[in-house]
Amino acid sequence: MHGVVNQAIEGLILEKYGNEAWDEIRIASDCQDTTFYNNQNYSDSVTYALAINASKILNIELNDLLFEFGKYWVLTIAQEKYSVLLRSVGNNLNEFLIQLPNFHSRVMLYYPNIIPPEFKVTAIDDHKIHLFYYSKRPGLQPFVAGILEGLKVFFESTCIITHIESGSESEYHKSLFEIVF
Numbered sequence: 001m002h003g004v005v006n007q008a009i010e011g012l013i014l015e016k017y018g019n020e021a022w023d024e025i026r027i028a029s030d031c032q033d034t035t036f037y038n039n040q041n042y043s044d045s046v047t048y049a050l051a052i053n054a055s056k057i058l059n060i061e062l063n064d065l066l067f068e069f070g071k072y073w074v075l076t077i078a079q080e081k082y083s084v085l086l087r088s089v090g091n092n093l094n095e096f097l098i099q100l101p102n103f104h105s106r107v108m109l110y111y112p113n114i115i116p117p118e119f120k121v122t123a124i125d126d127h128k129i130h131l132f133y134y135s136k137r138p139g140l141q142p143f144v145a146g147i148l149e150g151l152k153v154f155f156e157s158t159c160i161i162t163h164i165e166s167g168s169e170s171e172y173h174k175s176l177f178e179i180v181f
């Protein structure tokens with residue numbers, strides 16, 4: 001994945017668990033880079049290795065760590081670096097999520113060579129939407145759940161977010177979330 005994602009994993013570990021933990025995780029992941037660059041793509045195996053080794057070394061369930069990383073991505077990284085981008089898409093969470101299917105095309109103006117996730121939104125009624133997440137990458141549904149939780153805080157929403165189901169459709173891993181406003 002793009003260097004900004006690996007940089008964010010590094011940032012979370014350094015901030016919450018310290019230098020020693022980060023070095024141990026990096027070395028266990030056979031990761032020679034001591035710095036990730038924000039103009040470079042890395043193999044997905046680097047990102048998965050960092051997450052899996054962090055889970056083992058910190059003794060945190062992988063899904064819980066990915067959820068925590070999703071919240072950190074919004075409430076630290078995006079809040080500091082991309083808050084204008086987030087707010088340009090919507091004034092509240094409902095407006096933002098309706099635009100989410102197009103969001104990474106905007107992101108690609110900054111980072112053109114990424115393989116972004118795909119989203120589809122269906123309005124069930126005035127207060128309820130269904131958000132479908134599709135990716136060829138496995139296992140990232142808790143990361144999405146953490147991002148949604150972070151967005152809820154960012155947009156000061158009182159909505160209820162429920163993960164309804166996960167499965168697969170041809171080569172895509174798919175999850176459905178229900179958001180009630």
Ligand code: HEM
Binds near residue numbers: 134143
């Ligand atoms: C705040 C602004 C955001 C930026 C700058 C951003 C940027 C990126 C980048 C660079 C990647 C790596 C893709 C690659 O290297 O191929 C990525 C992946 C991803 N992004 Fe975003 N993103 C943002 C917001 C969001 C939001 C709001 C969501 C909603 C859930 C989201 C969901 C994901 C997911 C799930 C992935 C993992 C890749 C996958 O599932 O295949 N991102 N994003």
